[in-house]
Amino acid sequence: MADSQPISGWGKNIHSRSARVSAANVADLQKIVAEADSSRGLLPVGLHRSYGDSALNSGGTLIDMVALNQIEIDPQTRIAIVGGGVRISELESAALKLSLFPPVVPGTGFVTMGGAIAADIHGKSHHKTGSFSQCVRRISLLLASGKIADFTPTDPEFWATVGGLGLTGIVLEVEIELRAVQSNSVDIAEERVKNLSEMVTLLERSDADFEHTVAWIDLSGDYRGRGVVSLGNYGNTPVKAEESLSKGPSLPALGGKNFITPLSVKAFNEIWFRKPLKNGPVALRKFMHPLDGVGNWNRIYGNSGFLQYQFVIDIGQEEIFEKLFAGLRELKAASFLGVLKKFGAASQAPLSFPRPGWTLTLDYSVEVPGLEKFLRNFDEELVSRGGRIYLIKDSRLDARLLPMMYPEFNRWREIRSAMDPDGLWQSDQARRLHLC
Amino acid sequence: MLNGFKSVGRLALIGAGSEIGQSIVAKLVGEESPEVIRVGRSGDFALDVTDKSARELLVEKIFTKGDLDLAIIAVGVLGNNPGKSEVENLVEAIDVNYLGTVHLLALIAERMKIQAHGTILVISSFAQVRPRVDNFAYGSTKAGLDFYARGLAAKLHGTGVEVKILRPGFVKSKMTTGMAVAPFAITPEECANFAVKALKSKKTVTWAPSLLKYVAVAFTTMPAALFRKISQH
Numbered sequence: 123m124a125d126s127q128p129i130s131g132w133g134k135n136i137h138s139r140s141a142r143v144s145a146a147n148v149a150d151l152q153k154i155v156a157e158a159d160s161s162r163g164l165l166p167v168g169l170h171r172s173y174g175d176s177a178l179n180s181g182g183t184l185i186d187m188v189a190l191n192q193i194e195i196d197p198q199t200r201i202a203i204v205g206g207g208v209r210i211s212e213l214e215s216a217a218l219k220l221s222l223f224p225p226v227v228p229g230t231g232f233v234t235m236g237g238a239i240a241a242d243i244h245g246k247s248h249h250k251t252g253s254f255s256q257c258v259r260r261i262s263l264l265l266a267s268g269k270i271a272d273f274t275p276t277d278p279e280f281w282a283t284v285g286g287l288g289l290t291g292i293v294l295e296v297e298i299e300l301r302a303v304q305s306n307s308v309d310i311a312e313e314r315v316k317n318l319s320e321m322v323t324l325l326e327r328s329d330a331d332f333e334h335t336v337a338w339i340d341l342s343g344d345y346r347g348r349g350v351v352s353l354g355n356y357g358n359t360p361v362k363a364e365e366s367l368s369k370g371p372s373l374p375a376l377g378g379k380n381f382i383t384p385l386s387v388k389a390f391n392e393i394w395f396r397k398p399l400k401n402g403p404v405a406l407r408k409f410m411h412p413l414d415g416v417g418n419w420n421r422i423y424g425n426s427g428f429l430q431y432q433f434v435i436d437i438g439q440e441e442i443f444e445k446l447f448a449g450l451r452e453l454k455a456a457s458f459l460g461v462l463k464k465f466g467a468a469s470q471a472p473l474s475f476p477r478p479g480w481t482l483t484l485d486y487s488v489e490v491p492g493l494e495k496f497l498r499n500f501d502e503e504l505v506s507r508g509g510r511i512y513l514i515k516d517s518r519l520d521a522r523l524l525p526m527m528y529p530e531f532n533r534w535r536e537i538r539s540a541m542d543p544d545g546l547w548q549s550d551q552a553r554r555l556h557l558c
Numbered sequence: 559m560l561n562g563f564k565s566v567g568r569l570a571l572i573g574a575g576s577e578i579g580q581s582i583v584a585k586l587v588g589e590e591s592p593e594v595i596r597v598g599r600s601g602d603f604a605l606d607v608t609d610k611s612a613r614e615l616l617v618e619k620i621f622t623k624g625d626l627d628l629a630i631i632a633v634g635v636l637g638n639n640p641g642k643s644e645v646e647n648l649v650e651a652i653d654v655n656y657l658g659t660v661h662l663l664a665l666i667a668e669r670m671k672i673q674a675h676g677t678i679l680v681i682s683s684f685a686q687v688r689p690r691v692d693n694f695a696y697g698s699t700k701a702g703l704d705f706y707a708r709g710l711a712a713k714l715h716g717t718g719v720e721v722k723i724l725r726p727g728f729v730k731s732k733m734t735t736g737m738a739v740a741p742f743a744i745t746p747e748e749c750a751n752f753a754v755k756a757l758k759s760k761k762t763v764t765w766a767p768s769l770l771k772y773v774a775v776a777f778t779t780m781p782a783a784l785f786r787k788i789s790q791h
Contacts, residue, residue, distance in 0.1 A: 128718065
């Protein structure tokens with residue numbers, strides 16, 4: 123029976139009702155799987171940081187994974203064996219005590235291991251390290267059959283699970299190879315750039331010398347793409363840092379109103395562009411997870427919600443940005459959070475998002491008039507240039523375009539259905555995009 | 559499921575011949591491009607509304623192929639076929655407007671409850687407000703449908719499934735050709751605008767046009783003698 127309270131992803135733009143169960147251990151999970159009714163299926167979920175409907179299952183069951191929270195790290199081999207419900211931020215804390223750190227972390231620390239695998243997350247280090255799966259040596263998976271299987275990068279099931287949106291089974295445990303760090307800091311250098319071409323040039327020039335590169339891009343006002351480029355390397359100067367990321371301020375409910383308007387974005391971006399540039403050591407986790415500084419920041423978009431649109435396009439296709447910016451200017455769609463980053467090598471996973479090229483991330487209230495149609499047309503343009511969007515942030519893609527964006531989609535589908543012949547794993551996104 | 563912009567992904571129009579229904583679909587498709595299932599007398603999803611097992615099969619067929627976000631129930635006859643007797647017309651109106659439609663409504667609601675989301679738009683009528691000599695047989699079937707739909711809406715509260723009732727007045731369409739045009743008459747396109755409003759509204763009942771809400775109050779509170787007089791045109 124579905125719960126009467128609807129829940130949503132981080133973008134708060136799709137709500138659905140599901141039964142929710144939590145598991146204290148693996149035996150509990152096996153019982154849930156054995157007793158499941160496959161008509162609306164099961165879906166393992168973590169912290170609901172995916173933006174759209176990836177972690178929703180209307181009429182079905184969501185399995186809360188946070189109880190699988192063990193962390194064991196061998197300081198000699200740098201191998202961590204971590205439960206599927208462990209948050210990245212918890213792993214970071216444990217690793218830092220041993221002068222170790224996960225080589226790939228996303229913009230928020232509130233992602234579970236299961237979620238990190240399901241989305242094959244990436245971070246500011248992608249040009250050097252690739253996506254999360256590149257540091258994963260083994261995944262222990264609870265399959266629809268009730269059996270537990272270990273998969274390594276030589277198995278197709280491993281790569282179907284990586285980026286597989288939680289639709290291949292329950293990630294019980296992952297084995298991750300951590301990297302050594304000298305301290306809890308990053309030495310950063312920030313630089314202001316006047317427009318997109320300066321930004322692109324600076325990012326390209328910096329990739330070889332910096333482990334972490336990312337640019338904040340101002341997509342408001344004249345949409346020329348001015349911004350601030352942040353470059354960083356693991357430092358050796360220890361800094362004082364907050365132990366917990368969640369100690370910062372949290373945004374109140376604000377009456378459900380949307381505060382993101384072209385005017386407020388323009389004002390904010392003006393301040394942000396002119397803020398003093400940072401140079402020197404800053405706390406590693408503060409640098410990695412800027413989004414976690416303010417709790418519940420998604421409330422700023424109000425009750426109707428927002429979406430995050432992230433795409434990747436090949437090097438040499440930069441002119442698509444001009445088209446995008448012109449269109450956004452016409453729509454008067456101002457983005458609060460624009461991020462540009464150059465990706466490195468892709469992983470082998472059929473549904474993994476990152477691949478060599480430029481990735482741009484934008485946030486928009488769903489109330490921007492004409493945005494739905496605009497993005498639909500932009501998706502077509504993207505496909506014609508070989509680009510694609512990030513599925514873990516999607517809430518509106520036309521299902522038709524998915525196999526064009528992910529040419530190995532059908533291969534993924536075959537592996538997945540062999541792993542789950544009766545269709546036990548389901549999600550709202552899977553139904554919307556005909557994934558299974 | 560609706561997408562992040564709350565656009566419908568898959569909808570069914572039950573009563574593909576209805577001009578009101580067609581206009582509503584045109585409005586929804588104009589914004590985006592949902593998959594539309596058209597249920598009519600012929601085609602892929604043909605249905606004889608008066609056939610119980612055909613209704614069951616149809617609903618089964620619609621839902622096996624995927625979740626349904628919106629069902630527009632626009633089935634109905636006025637019961638004024640000159641080739642039939644008054645009693646035959648009455649029975650047909652009951653079969654189609656009440657029995658067939660309410661059964662479909664119940665079947666669809668049951669399936670939507672399993673998926674825990676979806677909206678059913680029911681086309682009721684202003685005619686159900688108070689019996690008028692010229693259309694009370696039709697009005698009685700719509701009154702029954704309307705009554706059931708309101709109850710169903712209340713029953714489904716909190717399940718993720720919503721029932722919305724549209725109560726149009728006189729709509730200038732094929733169905734009303736040759737009839738004297740009543741006050742506050744609207745076109746099917748105008749009616750569709752109110753349907754879109756109904757779908758966005760938090761309220762269960764939407765009148766088309768909105769003013770009819772007050773006319774309905776006047777009608778129901780009017781002394782019988784006066785009502786008889788004005789309803790004879």
